[in-house]
Amino acid sequence: MTTTAKPSPRDRLLDAAAELIYREGVGTGIDALCRAAGVSKRSMYQLFGSKDEVLAAALARQEPRLAALLMPPPGEPAAPRERILYVFRRMEEAAASPGYRGCPFLSAQVELKDPGHAASSVAARGKRGITDFFRAEAERAGVAEPGLLARRLAVVYDGASTRAGIGSEVLDGLAVSTAALLLDAAGLTEQEGPAEDTAGGAKDGGEAA
């Protein structure tokens, strides 16, 4: 095996599934998935027992990529408040791209309407990763109720990303500045003078669309 090897049918299928499902929804048919991946249905069924399994595996494969996209590297920035706001900044950046349709994990859960579905469990785990990160940083900062702050931040993260994904909002610092207000309220305030370029940049314009 070399590093330039062509992606395996399994990887092609999962990457195509992730893209198609994000763009068109979990109702995307098996034929469309196989066509997009250039994999026969026969091969697909040799690799996976059902479309539901493909769905779950496609979401699981996205987890490390999304974490790399959203989470700050260890120690950079160092301050818990800045590490938390980093996630909101990265989400706002992602939300500015034309194909953005919100968090793929949340969308899958909304569409599947069944927390017991294998793919919903994978998606819930992916999202818990973000809430756990908020909580760990809040704990590190010595906030009185780190779990509560993390839940509030998760609400803002999901509300802002979903509203951007459906085209009801253009995020202009809205998520970052709202998260910053909640950090302020929890006593996790800025320590070294003004450093947040984007916080407070949200406009008073009502809805964008």
Place this chain on the structure above:
Amino acid sequence: MTTTAKPSPRDRLLDAAAELIYREGVGTGIDALCRAAGVSKRSMYQLFGSKDEVLAAALARQEPRLAALLMPPPGEPAAPRERILYVFRRMEEAAASPGYRGCPFLSAQVELKDPGHAASSVAARGKRGITDFFRAEAERAGVAEPGLLARRLAVVYDGASTRAGIGSEVLDGLAVSTAALLLDAAGLTEQEGPAEDTAGGAKDGGEAA
């Protein structure tokens, strides 16, 4: 026409569509819709040009009901802050019912993935109603940036209702108390002593599911 008249095929179809789509998603087939409504496909196509039209009409029919469920009656409560928190309290109450799957408008938009779809436009209008209400109350209260506050509140509303709908959160005052913090931050503070029973009731327990 009497008030005890049997619902028309049109109303039966729209009510069945609203319920089925909320429970199972916008991918629900025409056969299932007609079966649930007790209406023949032939009758359906005499009433509506397509399933998309049924979808849009079913969402439009829910708009006044949802407004009646969520919005405070005129003048009661009177204070803008309490009127805004009323909406969050009502949403948390709705979210406690077993069949809750989040805001039907938001879900439809997430599932359709197309802001140009007729049903997405209806849903977006329904959601704008809530943001406009927040904004009008914030303006009445003389808040400096009423549009920005309304956008923040809409983010919290959608994030909390969606997370409850997918089973990632059990709202225990979380939405109400988070909205209250944002009202505080905007200077729309309580004026007559402690009146918020639910605000601050959210627990520090991390995610529920």
